[in-house]
Amino acid sequence: MRTSRIAALAGLAGIAATATMSFTALGKGTAASAAEGNGRPASYLLEGDPSAQGGSKFEGIGVDKETGAFYVSEVTGGEIQRGTADRTQAEEWLGGDGTDGRYTARGITVDDEGRIYIxxxxxxTGNDRPDLWVYSPxxxxxAALRxxxxxxxxxDVAIGPDGAAYFTNSNDPTIIRVAEGAKTTGARSSGELARPLVPSEGVTARSADGWQATEWADGSSLITPREGFNLGGIVLSQDRSAFVVAQGTTGQLWRFSIATGEVSEIDTDGADLRNADGLVRQGRDLAVIRNFDKQLVHLELNPSATSAENVSSRATDPDxxxxxxxxxxxxxxxxxxxxDEQTAQGPYEIVTARMPR
Structure with missing residues (x-):
């Protein structure tokens, strides 16, 4: 299966970009070079949607480390673009504007089988459209589930040690587990199955094929939602015993135990994490992307993610x-x-940087 996926991605068409902007030390550089090293682009161009109201605005990214593919979500319309690590130009992979009931899309991840969770x-919210989708490579x-x-x-979404996908909920302090089949982990589950989609959405609910969405954890005993985006970025701890979840409205990090689903606050050593959005972990190093504050914070987590050392914070590109x-x-x-743009203007890009250490 993996061999056929790699072969399929090798045929993904790429359009050579006439210009690109290099991204060095988290800032815009000159357009002198489109490659960073090993023939890889320093940034990647996304296709904008000229019909999107307010222009094209992108948010989520998932990667398939085996094939080198990445997937990017468009908030304005719900299109999904796909690119590869060695090509400058990404292209639309899945349509939006109602395709499979999708009008907007946020976080994305890819599991070990190459399946894409959106x-x-x-x-x-407040309608009968899907809340999430699962696609084959x-x-x-x-699956298109409520x-x-x-x-x-x-x-946002991350893959757990059990192979299931775990989605954060920004409106309530809950985490939703999505898996194929009825197997559960030792964590607390609501036991409530995903509600099937209504036929009028033009999507056939695939829960009959074994896909289910359940409330896996409820952190309301400690987490107080504030106006705005609450639970967002999610990653596994180094020892895979817990999820680390960011609450952007308060600048807190929360630990959800894999074994029990119980929540506790992570001591972040006084780090300012307001507007924390994406989380990227490598070993004990955790990068926290503070979107509108335009900062990248480097924390060093202990293996079980009960506490973190505040190592550094640096500005990202002000533009x-x-x-x-x-x-x-x-x-x-x-x-x-x-x-930050009322009407987004291109170029639309994925930028690259070194993991802070």
Whole structure:
């Protein structure tokens, strides 16, 4: 299966960019070179949607480390773009504007089988549209599900030790578990199955094929939602015993135990993490992307993620609002969202940087 996926991605068409901007030390450099080293581009261009109201604005990114593919979500329309580590230009992979019931998209991740999980943000809030989707590497829709909470805002997603996908909810301090089959871990689960989609959405619910969405953890005993985006970025701890989750409205990090689903606050050594969005972890190093504050914070977590040392904070490019990031080939790939623009103007880019150490 993995061999066929690599072969399929090798045929992904790429359009040579006439110009690009290099990204060095988290700032814009000159356009003198499109390559960073080993023939890899220093930044990646995304296709804008000329029909999108307010221009194209991007947010989530997922990577397939085996094939070198990455996937990027468009908030304005819900399109999904795909690129590869060795090509400057990414291209639309999945349509939006109602395709599979998707009008917006947020966080993305990829599991060991190459399946792509997409968080819908407010796509299903107050209506009967899907809250999330799962696709095969070939673009086949495997699941389009609603979650038990009709007011959920699914923000980001990570794969757990059990192979299931875990989605953060920005409206309530809950985490949603999505998996194929009815198997559960030792963590607390609501036991409530995903509600099937209504036929009018033009999407066939795939829960009959075994995909389910359940409320895995509820952190309301400690986490108080504030106005704005609450739970967002999510990564596993180094020892895989817990999820680390950012609450952007308060600048706190929360630890959700894999074994029990219980929540506790992570001591972050006084770090300012307001507007924390994407989290990127490598070993004990955790990079926290503070979107509108335009800062990248480096924390050093202990292996079980109960505490962290505040190592450093540095400014990112003042002309970009970076949101989420993922590691690919030793580099961080981060999304330039254009969230600070009333009407987004290109170029639309994924920028690269070294993981802070």
């Amino acid at each position: 968080a819908g943000g407010p796509n299903g 070939e673009g086949e829709l495997l 979650v038990p909470d009709n007011t959920a805002f699914l923000n 970009r609002v970076l949101t989420t990031g993922k590691l690919l080939g030793g580099r961080m790939l981060m999304v330039d969202s254009h969230f």
